[in-house]
Amino acid sequence: xxxxxxxxxxxHDWLDLFFHYFLLSFMSVGGAISTTAEMHRYxxxxxxxxxxxxFNESIAIAQAAPGPNILFVxxxxxxxxxxxxxxxxxxxxxxxxxxxxxxxxxxxxxxASAWGHRNRELRAVRAFKQGMxxxxxxxxxxxxxxxxxxNRDPATDWPLWTLSAVAGLFVWRTRIHLLWLLxxxxxxxxxxxx
Numbered sequence: 001x002x003x004x005x006x007x008x009x010x011x012h013d014w015l016d017l018f019f020h021y022f023l024l025s026f027m028s029v030g031g032a033i034s035t036t037a038e039m040h041r042y043x044x045x046x047x048x049x050x051x052x053x054x055f056n057e058s059i060a061i062a063q064a065a066p067g068p069n070i071l072f073v074x075x076x077x078x079x080x081x082x083x084x085x086x087x088x089x090x091x092x093x094x095x096x097x098x099x100x101x102x103x104x105x106x107x108x109x110x111x112a113s114a115w116g117h118r119n120r121e122l123r124a125v126r127a128f129k130q131g132m133x134x135x136x137x138x139x140x141x142x143x144x145x146x147x148x149x150x151n152r153d154p155a156t157d158w159p160l161w162t163l164s165a166v167a168g169l170f171v172w173r174t175r176i177h178l179l180w181l182l183x184x185x186x187x188x189x190x191x192x193x194x
Contacts, residue, residue, distance in 0.1 A: 005083040007049055014096055017080070021073070021100030032070045032101055033059075043076060054079045073097050140168070159194045 009017075020042055024035045036059065043050045050058075058079060062072035077097035081090030119125050167181045188194045 005048070005051060006085070007080075007083045009049075009080075009084045009089070013047075014092060017077075017093070018096040018100040021097045022104060025101045025104040028101065028105065032073055036072075039073075039076065043080065049080045049083060050076060054083075070098075070101070073101050163188065163194050 024038060028035045040055055044052055044055050055076065058075035059072045062075050063069055065071060074094045074097065077093035078090045081093030116125055163185060167185065170176055170181055171178060185194070
């Protein structure tokens with residue numbers, strides 16, 4: 001990682017950081033990664049709380065690590081705090097940025113799902129759910145295609161595409177838990193079948 005900057009953050013800077021990420025949550029329709037241009041403008045260009053290298057490294061490390069890709073926000077918060085001079089500030093940076101970006105979207109999801117469950121018999125709710133089915137299926141199929149096209153050559157990618165199609169059929173037609181299918185796919189990959 002890049003050497004930390006030496007910055008001073010007052011309490012109102014921490015509040016500003018929290019509220020900026022709070023507002024970004026409403027814009028992150030495609031996930032938090034879709035707001036990185038604004039994060040860069042705010043953290044690197046406007047305030048200078050992160051260097052370009054720290055910003056890039058936060059995204060690269062989080063994308064390479066297993067787990068949710070929103071972890072890059074936590075790494076940015078950690079780096080802002082380290083630049084402010086301590087590990088306690090780094091924890092505060094993580095809390096400000098992660099709670100800020102997660103709170104609105106999580107609250108909206110919780111409220112919308114509770115409302116949808118309470119009103120599941122309404123025609124509009126049923127229509128919305130039925131309308132979402134093709135979209136979700138299409139997104140899953142596109143994910144299978146993207147993951148199956150790892151070599152960008154149909155002659156070598158056909159086993160992955162076949163595995164994706166078979167797994168999709170198993171999920172659709174059986175009650176086999178998805179984790180068993182993932183484990184099977186992992187074993188096939190380990191032994192070089194796909």
